[in-house]
Amino acid sequence: xxxxxxxxxLTRRLPxxxxxxxxxxxxxxxxxxxxxxxxxxxxxATGQIILNVFIxxxxxxxxxxxxxxxxxxxxxxxxxxxxxxxSTMISASxxxxxxxxxxxxxxxxxxxxxxxxxxxxxxxFEIQPFIVTLAGMFLARGLCYTIGTDSVSITDPAFTAFAQxxxxxxxxxxxxxxxxxxxxxxxxxxxxLHYTPFGRRVYAVGGSEQSAxxxxxxxxxxxxxxxxxxxxxxxxxxxxxxxxxLSGYGLHAVGMELDAIAAVVIGGTLLTGGSGYLFGTVLGxxxxxxxxxxxxxxxxxxxxWTKIFIGLLLFTFIVLQRLIAGRGKQ
Amino acid sequence: MSAPAPILRMSGIGKQFPGVQALDGVDFRxxxxxxxxLIGENGAGKSTLIKVLTGVHDIDAGEIELxxxxxxxxxxxxxxxxxxxxxxxxxxxxxxxxxxxxxxxxREPRRLGRIHWKEMRRRAAELLTRLEIDIDVSAPLSSYxxxxxxxxxxxxxxxxxxxxxxxxxxxSSLDAGEVAQLxxxxxxxxDEGIAILFVSHFLDQxxxxxxxxxxxxxxxxxxEYLTAELPQVELVAKMIxxxxxxxxxxxxxxxxxxxxxxxxxxxxxxxxAGMIEPFTLGIGEGEVVGLAGLLGxxxxxxxxxxxxxxxxxxxxxxxxxxxxxxxxxxxxVRHRIAFCPENRRAEGLxxxxxxxxxxxxxxxxxxxxxxxxPRSKQEELVEKYITALNIRPADPDQVIKxxxxxxQQKVMLARWLILQPRLxxxxxxxRGIDVGAKAEIQRLVxxxxxxxxxxxxxxxxxxxxxxxxxxxxxxxxxxxxxxxxNDDDLTTGDLMETIASGAAS
Numbered sequence: 001x002x003x004x005x006x007x008x009x010l011t012r013r014l015p016x017x018x019x020x021x022x023x024x025x026x027x028x029x030x031x032x033x034x035x036x037x038x039x040x041x042x043x044x045a046t047g048q049i050i051l052n053v054f055i056x057x058x059x060x061x062x063x064x065x066x067x068x069x070x071x072x073x074x075x076x077x078x079x080x081x082x083x084x085x086x087s088t089m090i091s092a093s094x095x096x097x098x099x100x101x102x103x104x105x106x107x108x109x110x111x112x113x114x115x116x117x118x119x120x121x122x123x124x125f126e127i128q129p130f131i132v133t134l135a136g137m138f139l140a141r142g143l144c145y146t147i148g149t150d151s152v153s154i155t156d157p158a159f160t161a162f163a164q165x166x167x168x169x170x171x172x173x174x175x176x177x178x179x180x181x182x183x184x185x186x187x188x189x190x191x192x193l194h195y196t197p198f199g200r201r202v203y204a205v206g207g208s209e210q211s212a213x214x215x216x217x218x219x220x221x222x223x224x225x226x227x228x229x230x231x232x233x234x235x236x237x238x239x240x241x242x243x244x245x246l247s248g249y250g251l252h253a254v255g256m257e258l259d260a261i262a263a264v265v266i267g268g269t270l271l272t273g274g275s276g277y278l279f280g281t282v283l284g285x286x287x288x289x290x291x292x293x294x295x296x297x298x299x300x301x302x303x304x305w306t307k308i309f310i311g312l313l314l315f316t317f318i319v320l321q322r323l324i325a326g327r328g329k330q
Numbered sequence: 331m332s333a334p335a336p337i338l339r340m341s342g343i344g345k346q347f348p349g350v351q352a353l354d355g356v357d358f359r360x361x362x363x364x365x366x367x368l369i370g371e372n373g374a375g376k377s378t379l380i381k382v383l384t385g386v387h388d389i390d391a392g393e394i395e396l397x398x399x400x401x402x403x404x405x406x407x408x409x410x411x412x413x414x415x416x417x418x419x420x421x422x423x424x425x426x427x428x429x430x431x432x433x434x435x436x437r438e439p440r441r442l443g444r445i446h447w448k449e450m451r452r453r454a455a456e457l458l459t460r461l462e463i464d465i466d467v468s469a470p471l472s473s474y475x476x477x478x479x480x481x482x483x484x485x486x487x488x489x490x491x492x493x494x495x496x497x498x499x500x501x502s503s504l505d506a507g508e509v510a511q512l513x514x515x516x517x518x519x520x521d522e523g524i525a526i527l528f529v530s531h532f533l534d535q536x537x538x539x540x541x542x543x544x545x546x547x548x549x550x551x552x553x554e555y556l557t558a559e560l561p562q563v564e565l566v567a568k569m570i571x572x573x574x575x576x577x578x579x580x581x582x583x584x585x586x587x588x589x590x591x592x593x594x595x596x597x598x599x600x601x602x603a604g605m606i607e608p609f610t611l612g613i614g615e616g617e618v619v620g621l622a623g624l625l626g627x628x629x630x631x632x633x634x635x636x637x638x639x640x641x642x643x644x645x646x647x648x649x650x651x652x653x654x655x656x657x658x659x660x661x662x663v664r665h666r667i668a669f670c671p672e673n674r675r676a677e678g679l680x681x682x683x684x685x686x687x688x689x690x691x692x693x694x695x696x697x698x699x700x701x702x703x704p705r706s707k708q709e710e711l712v713e714k715y716i717t718a719l720n721i722r723p724a725d726p727d728q729v730i731k732x733x734x735x736x737x738q739q740k741v742m743l744a745r746w747l748i749l750q751p752r753l754x755x756x757x758x759x760x761r762g763i764d765v766g767a768k769a770e771i772q773r774l775v776x777x778x779x780x781x782x783x784x785x786x787x788x789x790x791x792x793x794x795x796x797x798x799x800x801x802x803x804x805x806x807x808x809x810x811x812x813x814x815x816n817d818d819d820l821t822t823g824d825l826m827e828t829i830a831s832g833a834a835s
Contacts (some may be wrong), residue, residue: 021472195444197436200427204435207424214422215486216407217436274426 022268022321023280029313030283033290036300041297047173053289058178059084059240061285064267065189066115066233067260068281069226071192073205074273075129078228079118080234081256083111083247086140087238091159092152092248100158108235115231119224129227137257144250151249154242162243177277178240190278202226206232206273234261262310263288266317287313336526337362337397338383338414338494344391345378350808352378355392356551358544360494360525365516367528367540367557371625371790373568375549376529378768380496384416386410397493415487419499421479423486425472430454432471434487457485461515474502481515488519493761495519496527501535505604513539531626532807533562533830562830566624566669570792593617594784595667595753597636598643606631608645609810611803613753616786619776620799620816622792622825628808629788630672633755636786637669638662663696668746670739672757672788679742681731685721686712688741690731715744720770736767741775754778755786760794790824804828 038045054061063080070077096104118136123130154160165297166174193199204212213219215282241252267284269276291309295301338360345353353375360366367548370376381387383394385403394401396412403409406416423432431438439449453799454467463481471479480500487495497516501509516539520526530536536543537557545552545568552568562712593612601608621629634640636647638656639732646653648666656662659669679688689712694703703711712726720742723733730738739759746754756775760768775798789795795802796816804812804825812828814820 017469066400191444197438197440200431200435200438200445203427204424204431207426208422211422211424214406214418215424215436216410274424 004228016136019275022317023277023283023318025034026266026268026280026287026317030287030290033287033294037290037294037297038205041294044104044293044297047171049293050286050290051169051173051175051179051288053286053293054179054182055176056244056292057285057289058176058182058287059237059244059253060181060256060263061282062185062233062240063237063256064260064263064281064285065185065278066230066237067264068267068269068276068278069189069193069202070129070230070284071261071264071271072202072221072273072276073226074209075122075223075226076133076261076271077115077118077230077234078130078257079114079140080230080260081253081258082137082144082233083114083231084238084241084253084256085144085251087111087235088242088245088248088252089144089147089152089250090248091239091242092154093147095154095156095159100156104239108232111235111238112228112232116224116229118231119227123220123223133227143312146164146226147250148235148248149250151247151251154246154248159243160246163246176243178243181236181240185233186278193278195270198222198225203274206270206275255259259288259310262314265321268317268321269317270321331441334361335362335398336819339395340379340383340392341395341491342392343379343382343389343394345387346390352549353382353389356546357548357784358482358551359554360527361542362493363520363523364541365520365526365528365539367530367543368546369529369536369543369565369569370546370552372570374546376546377498378549379546380416380498380527380529383409384414396753410490413489413491413493414496415492415494415804416496416498417480417483417487417500421476421483422470423479423483426470428468429458429465429471429474429482430467432482433467433489435776437490454485457489458482458775459775461485461488462511462519469704477511480504482514484519488524492524494525494527498529499531500528501530501532509535512529527568533565533623533624534807537562548604563827566826566830568790569624585630594649595636596648598646598648600635600642600647602631602635602640602643605640605808606635607809609803611810611813613784613786615784616782616788617801618779618799620795620802621786621788621805622802623805623829625790627805627806627829628810629805630757631808632803632805632810633669633671633757633786633788636662636753637667637755639669640814663692663749666749666752667755668692668749668751668753669755670742670746670757670759673763679738682729684727684729685716685733685741686726689715689745689748692745696749711748715747719744732796734767736771739767739771743771747778751783753784753786755788757788758790759787760791792825796820796822796825824835 034045034050063084067077069081089156090107090110091103094106114136118132122132162177165177167177167180168174193202201212201217204215204217205219205222209219241246245252256318263284264276265271265284266287267276267280267282269280288310292306295303295305333632336359340356340358343353343356343358356375356379358379368376368379380386382389385405385408389720396414401412427435433454434450439446439453441449451467458467458481461481461484463478465474465478467658471482484495492762502510504512505554516526516528528540542554543557543560543565544554544579544604545565547569593614596612598610599608609632611619611632621632623629631640636656638658638661641657647656648654654665656665662669680691686708690703690708698702709726715721716724721737721740721744733741743759759771772794775785775787787795787798799816802814802816802820802825803810804814814824814828
């Protein structure tokens, strides 16, 4: 029976606002892993190690950005891995005939179109995103094999240039052009989410679609747009993967949708939507990448340990989110 | 304040839903700078009128004028843009977003294309200060109480340059202090010239805050009155639809079991915060106790507490002189208490199953799933109750959803009767069913009580309560305010007066 006046005093005063806690936990985890690795392995604690994680996971980062938009609205996109594979396949098969710039425009456009179609079906037929994007996943993967069942290598000079160029940074450190593209995507997406009405609508729809509708927000446009963005990001990620692998193959990126979802969740975004930060997703991708690095440094461990650690981490973070959300309700 | 021209005028509004004339030639007007209460029992057409006004439904007949100009709203957004804002009972905001954003989302202040967060927070704080709220506007809405959230909803509504503000049952989940603050804000907005349409089931609140009232009944306009000129008794009579003078006295049924020592069930100081204030009520074997009161007065809440569907916050329940803990409906069933809820479709029957399956359900549950009832026994039981209750069609394999409301109600009753309960709680058993089925259910209640069953009978129809009950508990604003013996002198007029005045006669 408190009066609402001055209700601010009722909220628990934590040293940091509760909404930042999941991201902070991930950041601390990343720092701890880095320090532990540095103590245990020689030559681990260098800036290039982190940059290598970026280089090896630039495509995943781009895909995870698109996934962040979708999960923030409370949806899910299972088609991203297949769209990545389809993109590599289209690139590889078109490149002998088409100029590289045309391919680089066409592939993201195809991805965006696929996303748009799935978003429209999800919204107008009121079907669960899980099912629609599952169908999209099979469709895109199947399309890969109609193009070709074998791995197709890419010899286009523009693509190989992207693959082999080193962009030098300070003190002998370097990144690939793909990393720069991924960082640009992250910056643009973060700006959109935080500083544009569209970005805020993404959060509003994730909070309560019904309320967003009654507040007069264009819910349909927002929902369809996030799947379009996710499709676009997947195809762009596919291009980056073609730079990285210099091949197109129907078996590329199998299960990548799950890596992307894991990265978003470890980054502190709620699967129910409405809460999370893009910076968290970046950290999530870095944590996943660093686990792989640690295991390769260990040498004797099989790479399946990566999956085991990711599994344990996911459990921890989902429970952590539940605890934080539960406390918020009291 | 008789001078100003109405800001809103609705005339001859008609709205038909399949099978129901929800609104029929309703006139309604709203003056600037007044708080206008819209009053009526459930199904009177209040919410339909509001939905028509806010563009959720279109109208079949009549017209709406806003500030002298004829308007047609195609959507809630269109109504909002025209200056009609609504704050619903359940708060339609995004709890995950900061307070400031909840007020401004959709029309954020911007600079160079990007959202100007600082300006948004400043303006949000300013708006809330006007409503006497001092909170951190960058904190998520979910960190504040319902009352504050309601104020934020009002702030959002008012900022859309509202000329008409509709508050649909805003007080139903607020405590007394919060209601007082809401009323202060409402008065301030009224004084600023905003026309406020207020819906509430609490009569005291209506009298405290409103300047004028419009009463609806069965989709028709009863009249528009100045609050100061309409006594509460007349208001209740107009809502329920009988002039006091016309009320004939109905036969009362003297309680046969008078003088019996201990009641079968007794609730002592039973209550739950926010639902019903502590009450004490006893029911004896073979006694029918009626509960009378307006919608939301706490009738259903009492039933739910006695059945263990909600946990009591305080008090105790005694059966046969022993204290029992009714922590769940299962526990209540073990003590042979049965409850037919108000909303039979949502809470009681399983529409996809057959009459037989629905009938057997409770008995099977009581026996436990490991001891199936033999088919022959099932058929015998079903046959018996279909005949006894005159369920039509008399086909045990008919799917429940194909039955009429009255027959569904009878199936529901039969399901509990199979268990041979000692106390039967009936919440609005006759609502929405035809006259014939109604009479049969009333007759059944009489027979059951003659056979020794205790019945708690809840109904919005006072005549019905009076006809069936030996004693009547009167509820008002979630409080049991009186317990009247249904002797020859008790009339529906007395009940109405008790409901209206809040004092025992």
